[in-house]
Amino acid sequence: MGAPFTQRRASLGWTAALLFFVPLATYWSTIFHRYGMRDDYAILREAREEPGKILKVCSSIGRPFYGWLLETSTRAAGGIDGLCWMRLAAAVCLGLLGSSLFLLLVQEGWSLPIAALLAASLTLTPSAQVIASWAICWPQALALLLGTGAFALASRGMRCPPGARARWGWWLLAALTMASATLTYQASGLFYAVLLAASLTVRRDDTLKETLQRMARHLCVMGVGLGLAFLTTQILYVTGVFTRSPRIAFETHWLSKAGWMVTDVLPHVLALIVLDDTRGTPSVGYLAMVVLTLTTVTLGIVLEGRRAGATGYWRWLLGLVTLSGAAWCVSFLAGERWPTYRTLYALTGVWTVFFAASLVNLGALRPSRGQQLATALLGVFAIAGALLGHRQSFELFAAPQGRELALMEEGVRQIALAKHPRVFVITARQNDTSAPLRYLDEFGSVSIDTEWVAKEVLKMLLAERFPDVQERNSLYRFAAGASAPEPRAYDVVIDMRRLRQAGGDFHAQLDSHDASSRKDVRSTQ
Structure with missing residues (x-):
C-alpha cells in the first residue's frame, strides 16, 4: 500500500507544480510587453510624488490592504517598464491559486484529472485575464488566494469533532482570512463560494439536510468575515483615520438590481470563456457559449435528480442559486451597476464548477467510458480557455495599449524642453480603439481618452527621456481635448x-516606434 500512496502523492505534487505554470505560460507575452493601462500611469507618479495618497484613496472605498499593497509595489516598479513585475505578481498569484484549487478539489473528492482541468480553467477566465493584464489589479489575485485559504481553514474546522474548541479556532481563523480578502478587494474574497460549490457538487451521497447544514456553516464563516471587514472600515472612518468615499452607497432598488443582474450580468457569466463586445450585438460564439452552458448545467441538474431523486435535484438547484447569490452579494448590495469582468470572477467560478460537474454527470450516462469522455470534454474547454486567454490578453490589452504608448512616445521625441514647447494631445474616443473587440473599460478599451490620462502619460515619458532635467513640468505648456487645436497654436x-487607422502597416510602424523609443530611453540613462 505504501507504493501506490507514494505514487499518488507524487502525481499530486507534479500536477500542482504544472498548474502553477499555466497562467505564467498563458500570459507571458502580455506580462513582458511594454505598456500601461489608464490608471497605471497616474498611480506610478502618485506612489513616488504623493506618498500615502493611494492608501487613502483605496481605504476610502473599503480596501486598505489593496491600497498598501498597490502603493508599495508601484513605488518599487518605478516606471512603465517596471509594470511588468506587477503583472508577473498577478500571474504568480494565479498560478498559486490554480495549484491550491487542484489540491482542495482532490481533497473534497474530485478525480485527479477533472480537478486539474477545472483548476486550470478557473485561472484562464476573462476575469483572470483582466487581473493578469492590468498591473494595478494584481492585489485582486492575492485576494482570490485569501478567499481560497479561508475555505481551506473552515473545511479543516469542519473535520474536527463537534464541540471541539479546535473547530471554533479554525473557523475564527477562516473568518479573519475572509476579512483580509475583503479588505483587499471585496469581490475577489467571495471566491470562497467557488470552493463551496465544488464541495457541494462532489458530495453526491449527502442528504438535503446535510447539504443545507454544510452550506449554512460555510456561509456563516463568509458572513462573519464580511462583517468583520465592514466593521473595520467603519471604525477607520469614524475615528478619522480615513475618509469614506461617496462611492460607498448601498443599492435601494433591489428588484430592479436583480432584474439587471439577470439581463446584463448573468449572460457574461454563462459565456464562461467567451467575451462580449460592447460595440455591437453579441457574437455567435458568445451566444452559443451561453446556450451551451445553460443546457449543460440544466442537464446536469436533471441527471442529478434522476440519480438521487428529488434530494439530488434540490441539492444542486438550491446550491446553484444560493452560491450564485453569495458569489455576487457585494456587487448586489453596492449602489453601482458596472458589470466588469474583474468583479465577476467568483460568480463565473461557481457556474464553471457546475458546468464541470454537469459534464461528469453526462459522462456517467456511459459507465464504461463516461469518465474519459467527461475528461476529454473538459480538456477541450481548458485548452480553449488557454488559447483564448493568451490571445485576448495580448490582442485586447498589451498590443492596443502598447500602440497608444507608442503614439505618445512618437510625439515626445519631437519635444525639446529647452525651447519651452506648447504640447497638445488630441484625445481618442473609445471607438478609436485599434483592438478588434472592446468591453467597457477592460478589454480593448482606450486609455488616453481624457485629459488627465494624457497628462500622466506625457509626464512619465518625459521623465524617461529627460531623467536629469529638473522641474520638467514647468518647461512646457500642456493642453488636451477631443478636437484639433487652431493651426500653429x-x-x-x-x-x-x-489609433482608429486600419492596416498592418500602421501597427507595424507603431511597433517600430515602440522599439526605437526603448533604445532612445536606454541611451539617455
Whole structure:
C-alpha cells in the first residue's frame, strides 16, 4: 500500500507544480510587453510624488490592504517598464491559486484529472485575464488566494469533532482570512463560494439536510468575515483615520438590481470563456457559449435528480442559486451597476464548477467510458480557455495599449524642453480603439481618452527621456481635448485618433516606434 500512496502523492505534487505554470505560460507575452493601462500611469507618479495618497484613496472605498499593497509595489516598479513585475505578481498569484484549487478539489473528492482541468480553467477566465493584464489589479489575485485559504481553514474546522474548541479556532481563523480578502478587494474574497460549490457538487451521497447544514456553516464563516471587514472600515472612518468615499452607497432598488443582474450580468457569466463586445450585438460564439452552458448545467441538474431523486435535484438547484447569490452579494448590495469582468470572477467560478460537474454527470450516462469522455470534454474547454486567454490578453490589452504608448512616445521625441514647447494631445474616443473587440473599460478599451490620462502619460515619458532635467513640468505648456487645436497654436500636436487607422502597416510602424523609443530611453540613462 505504501507504493501506490507514494505514487499518488507524487502525481499530486507534479500536477500542482504544472498548474502553477499555466497562467505564467498563458500570459507571458502580455506580462513582458511594454505598456500601461489608464490608471497605471497616474498611480506610478502618485506612489513616488504623493506618498500615502493611494492608501487613502483605496481605504476610502473599503480596501486598505489593496491600497498598501498597490502603493508599495508601484513605488518599487518605478516606471512603465517596471509594470511588468506587477503583472508577473498577478500571474504568480494565479498560478498559486490554480495549484491550491487542484489540491482542495482532490481533497473534497474530485478525480485527479477533472480537478486539474477545472483548476486550470478557473485561472484562464476573462476575469483572470483582466487581473493578469492590468498591473494595478494584481492585489485582486492575492485576494482570490485569501478567499481560497479561508475555505481551506473552515473545511479543516469542519473535520474536527463537534464541540471541539479546535473547530471554533479554525473557523475564527477562516473568518479573519475572509476579512483580509475583503479588505483587499471585496469581490475577489467571495471566491470562497467557488470552493463551496465544488464541495457541494462532489458530495453526491449527502442528504438535503446535510447539504443545507454544510452550506449554512460555510456561509456563516463568509458572513462573519464580511462583517468583520465592514466593521473595520467603519471604525477607520469614524475615528478619522480615513475618509469614506461617496462611492460607498448601498443599492435601494433591489428588484430592479436583480432584474439587471439577470439581463446584463448573468449572460457574461454563462459565456464562461467567451467575451462580449460592447460595440455591437453579441457574437455567435458568445451566444452559443451561453446556450451551451445553460443546457449543460440544466442537464446536469436533471441527471442529478434522476440519480438521487428529488434530494439530488434540490441539492444542486438550491446550491446553484444560493452560491450564485453569495458569489455576487457585494456587487448586489453596492449602489453601482458596472458589470466588469474583474468583479465577476467568483460568480463565473461557481457556474464553471457546475458546468464541470454537469459534464461528469453526462459522462456517467456511459459507465464504461463516461469518465474519459467527461475528461476529454473538459480538456477541450481548458485548452480553449488557454488559447483564448493568451490571445485576448495580448490582442485586447498589451498590443492596443502598447500602440497608444507608442503614439505618445512618437510625439515626445519631437519635444525639446529647452525651447519651452506648447504640447497638445488630441484625445481618442473609445471607438478609436485599434483592438478588434472592446468591453467597457477592460478589454480593448482606450486609455488616453481624457485629459488627465494624457497628462500622466506625457509626464512619465518625459521623465524617461529627460531623467536629469529638473522641474520638467514647468518647461512646457500642456493642453488636451477631443478636437484639433487652431493651426500653429501648438508646437507639438499628438493625435491619438490615429489609433482608429486600419492596416498592418500602421501597427507595424507603431511597433517600430515602440522599439526605437526603448533604445532612445536606454541611451539617455
